[in-house]
Amino acid sequence: MQMSFSVRRTAWVVGYLLFILAPIFVMLTGTAEPARDFWTELSVAFGYAGLSMMGLQFGVTSRFRWVTEPWGEDVIYHFHRQISLIAVTLVLLHPAILFVTRPDLLSLLNVVDAPWRARFALLSVLALLVLVVTALWRVRLRLSYEVWHRLHIALAVTAVSAGVLHMIGWGFYLTDAWSRALWIGLIALWVAVLLYVRIVKPLFLIRRPYQVSEVRPERGETTTLVLDPVGHDGFRFQPGQFGWITVWRSPFTISAQPFSFSSSAEATGGRVEMSIRNLGDFTSSVPGIPVGKRVYLDGPYGAFTMGNPADMHVLVAGGIGITPMMSMLRTLADRGDRRPVMLLYGAKDWQSITFREELEELTGRLDLTTVYVLEDPPANWQGERGFINAEIFQRHLTPPYAEHEYFICGPEPMMDAVESALAELKVPKSKYHSERYSFL
Ligand SMILES: Cc1cc2nc3c(=O)[nH]c(=O)nc-3n(C[C@H](O)[C@H](O)[C@H](O)COP(=O)(O)OP(=O)(O)OC[C@H]3O[C@@H](n4cnc5c(N)ncnc54)[C@H](O)[C@@H]3O)c2cc1C
Known part of the structure; x- marks a missing residue:
């Protein structure tokens, strides 16, 4: 590869x-x-x-x-x-x-x-x-x-x-x-x-529509859309990849928006899920999408996917950057893959941790350790607080740090901080993969 x-x-x-x-x-x-x-x-x-x-x-x-x-x-x-x-x-x-x-x-x-x-x-x-x-x-x-x-x-x-x-x-x-x-x-x-x-391309997308089968509210102002192909088999994706969705208009208009797939790549029938945080014009309309709505999906795209199974996988997620990690974890669980995985998950507070309950459940099916880093922790919080930095890596990971494979996704300042922390720990660039949610 x-x-x-x-x-x-x-x-x-x-x-x-x-x-x-x-x-x-x-x-x-x-x-x-x-x-x-x-x-x-x-x-x-x-x-x-x-x-x-x-x-x-x-x-x-x-x-x-x-x-x-x-x-x-x-x-x-x-x-x-x-x-x-x-x-x-x-x-x-x-x-x-x-x-x-x-x-x-x-x-x-x-x-x-x-x-x-x-x-x-x-x-x-x-x-x-x-x-x-x-x-x-x-x-x-x-x-x-x-x-x-x-x-x-x-x-x-x-x-x-x-x-x-x-x-x-x-x-x-x-x-x-x-x-x-x-x-x-x-x-x-x-x-x-x-x-x-x-x-x-729009003609191709129109001939292969999807239907919204479920609209599921999640913690942290996030909504999961469950999408099923209509009249075709859909596509296969690698966990960590994303697609462009068009909801309210035709694919001929310039209105598609990118979202990672949050579901398992092992799901059958071409079903995919996207988990979308309410951050602006389009995303605030997502909770109101009616079940049965016809939408168009262009994908899969992206190179942010899991590699060598022998390595310890360190997933570093900030906020809604958890979505590609969730797809990776769900896929590993469905495949019975018990490679060691460490999830470092930065969130605002305990209540807004998207997928918190499911992460607990996945811990039983995977060799998974989750470390939450809360910006605004509750009074009795014993765990990590503030932002993910080099000290947090040192406290939870076993050296040599360059032997692990890192996946990073989150807000721009977090990504910059994590990349410089990894550089501080002498992790070569070939060992980490970043997915930035801003193309601009
Ligand atoms: C590869 C990738 C994967 C992503 N995965 C997720 C995910 O799983 N869950 C999630 O909640 N968010 C994800 N995002 C971010 C999401 O695409 C934006 O938050 C969303 O498009 C904002 O749209 P809006 O109209 O609600 O916000 P607006 O307020 O209109 O836009 C906010 C910002 O979002 C960006 N944006 C808006 N429309 C587009 C577009 N068509 N193409 C590219 N950027 C755009 C622009 O930078 C804009 O300034 C992902 C982004 C990328 C690039």
Whole structure:
């Protein structure tokens, strides 16, 4: 598993670099017109690379399992964010270099007189700037996630389409057959990805609906949805993975939300459960979902799954980060797997510990030790208090700490603190797996 993931990661990086550098290779090796001055050529190379990186973002964020699996969804989204900033910088450098080295070109900014190809360039850059500002400061701009998501896609499509039209308008390097073939291929790929994600995939989901069979209240403002496939067998998932659910709208709208599966991967009949904490607009509507409601489920996704059975498994959960751990524990119990497991579970108080009773019951079926760490413990509390840190690991785990395998899921500050505690205990990164509930 590890080996094949590392080979796939290398193939992924090589493939990605080939895609974004291909326009420059073709530009350098093509039989096109003689090169212009150095700065103009450099600026064009930046423009080409930036545009092809932007177009490729459609593929990166399209939830293709073979793209995301070797890394995990959260890593892919962070990559998308960072690489977008590089792409935007390259695109901005393209006109910036031209304006500095050839100030006469500044007249192209006059949209009234400028040719269409220059207007498209301006439109592309403006769309990109709005895209960056709204992505970096969405919360400060008070944009709801859904509105922002739609705007983000519209701006990305506008920026890339206008960029392509600008490039075709100049057509400098497109006289060469190789360049033309490459750009036609790239553009066809981007359009195919968009059509797949926005039309083919939703159609597929509509043909494989699910029904809400039970809506179960849990401790800690959490509700479990029990979902059964209707007219199909559902899918198999690995404990720790997640799916995207669409409840109130059609899968053609951009409204799916990610939730871990909390049920056992051994459940039969394609049944899956998601346990959802009331934290905002959609999640507050979950307790009101009627039994029998038809919903759409896209999954499974994610690389946050259990590995080598010989290792001691240390599950570190904060708040609703317990859901993937619950799936792992329920699955181990159903499989009769008695590998040693330690659950370090940070919660606000004793009353809000989601799945508390079931964890007690699972202790009888597993080799499981649970350590609760309460932020606000009751007066007679003898256990751990505060937040999970290196001392708590040292008190409950047997050294050497690098020999255990760690799974971490919870709020961002907790994840950062736990990762630095593990670094303090000299646990190599290869021994811990994190699932971040924020892709942003
Ligand atoms: C891989 C993964 C697994 C998760 N598993 C669980 C789980 O098992 N149980 C649980 O309660 N929560 C889980 N979450 C968190 C959950 O997805 C968010 O809390 C939920 O989407 C918030 O939606 P809202 O409309 O209620 O809140 P809002 O107030 O509208 O949004 C709160 C924040 O949630 C995030 N968010 C909202 N919609 C989306 C979306 N469509 N895609 C990505 N992020 C979004 C945004 O950062 C937003 O700022 C998971 C998140 C991820 C990424």
